[in-house]
Amino acid sequence: MMNLKPSFARKLDKSGCSPLHLAVEKNNTDFVSTMLGLDHGLVSVKGKNGITPFLALVSKGNVDLVVECLRRYPECIQDVSVKGQNALHLAVTNDRFEVLQVLTGWIQRKVQRNSIETRILNKKDLSCDTALHLAAYKKDLKAVQLLLECRLVKRNKVNGDGLTTLDILRAAGGMCLDLEHNLVKSGCKEAASMPKSKKRSDFLKSPLTFWTYCSTVMTRLRSNISNESRGVFLIVCTLIITATYQTALQPPGGVHQSNDENAGSVVMNQTFFILVFVTNTIGFSCALFYTFCLLPPQSLFTLIWFSWIGTSLCVSYALSMAVISPHPMVFLSATMAFFLLFPLFLLWEFFFKRWHKTHRKVRVVSEQTEPRFSCFDCCVILCCFDCCYNTITASYP
Structure with a gap:
């Protein structure tokens, strides 16, 4: 069927699933590998709620197939759901620490024409939460430490609730003093101590400097x-x-x-x-x-x-x-x-x-030339x- 009509592999059924979505759901790894060999782009076909087969593999924690997807079709790391969540968000939400290790390691090692490291690591969902914020909400200290070890993670981003990672961990409780000391030492700050960022409208209303x-x-x-x-x-x-x-x-x-x-x-x-x-x-x-x-x-x-x-x-x-x-x-x-x-x-x-x-300024009194x-x-x-x-x-x- 793929030889005669390759577009069939991208068709969605009534439940919003492609053949590759169903294979991921049924843990049919051999079929997934075969389909990836025929068409690499199938891992980014959006299904129900904007979930692609790659994001589904991340949610299920299939590390080997996640690595194969990244190797065959690197652009799949930019897939996001309708909630604005990328692979890092889903790995943290579904407690897939091993997959999170693979994703962060691949992002920091991958060399592409346009660097996506900063954009992917600090991607915000519709609630303005990054993967680091979600890990802090879940009190997943291992995921927090792993993300903070990434070079380009912005550890002091403010989410939709006006909180930074340090604020979320302190509000959740259960954080030992050593970990808090290490977070502060690594540069994590409270939202109250952060300078207020100017709005785009304020910048546009300001006078144009030289x-x-x-x-x-x-x-x-x-x-x-x-x-x-x-x-x-x-x-x-x-x-x-x-x-x-x-x-x-x-x-x-x-x-x-x-x-x-x-x-x-x-x-x-x-x-x-x-x-x-x-x-x-x-x-x-x-x-x-x-x-x-x-x-x-x-x-x-x-x-x-x-x-x-x-x-x-x-x-x-x-x-x-x-x-x-x-x-x-x-x-x-x-x-x-x-x-x-x-x-x-x-x-x-x-x-x-x-x-x-x-x-x-217009000179009214004198009209001397410049x-x-x-x-x-x-x-x-x-x-x-x-x-x-x-x-x-x-x-x-």
Whole structure:
């Protein structure tokens, strides 16, 4: 029948059960294993009250078949009933401690494209209770300790009754002082001592701050670009980073040899080196900054990872330019200043001006135009920089 009409295996009878539901109910493990081999997705067919065969196996405590379901169809861990309860809730409710051990161990070891560890471990049902709350209500101290050992379990979540796990255990009684001390030591708190979380409406009614505006604009820029365009721009930025970093390692004209008094420094004229240094550092900084902006907005780990790599690359670039420069300490300081001032300049030029323009108050008395950062200002800043540089380098022999 499965070969001729595979959809029959997903049909429900009058009682809301599929063939796999009935096999689980009758403890026919051989039939369940055979059906899983033919169609992995059958374990997530919703029956009466939203119970899937996988959730039914969890409730019955069949550890071997639970493991087989997780191995063949990992997405079944996200199944929930009409009450909003997932496999962890049902394992705690039905006193299936061994199944709970298997589920928590699998969730913490499973590597998927999108991490589901936090979402599954802290899932709330329709009563706003997590699996940890249910274990505390049942005074199942073994289940409480097992869940608290999970790295991403939020132990101070407040349920629908306004209670945390520690409040529930204290109200239930029968908790020894050692266990209470260990819970407090592990970070469990009372609901009264927890800071009150702001409502979403309060957040939306609050005035828009500058940093919130920057974050919103950056997220929009990342989200509006297509994956094809992002890939092309990232390749271009990578080539620019490679070319500019190679200039720091192998400057035009080479460096003085070891038998020279200026061994290791560039051969080119100092004026030309300053021009190469400024333009190359600007290109390197822009490429790194644009690469950071083009990273996907959903990948927070990738952004943190790139920040560490980008910082290390900037330090390496600054040291490389300082080694080949005529005055190492001066150029090292100038390079680091470039890396610090360039993002601040972009924040000022792109974000702050737009934010100030959209949030400034209407001036009724005077209609003066907003001061602009003109070319004359740029020339004055460059002249000041040149004077400061000449003053510093004048002290070197």
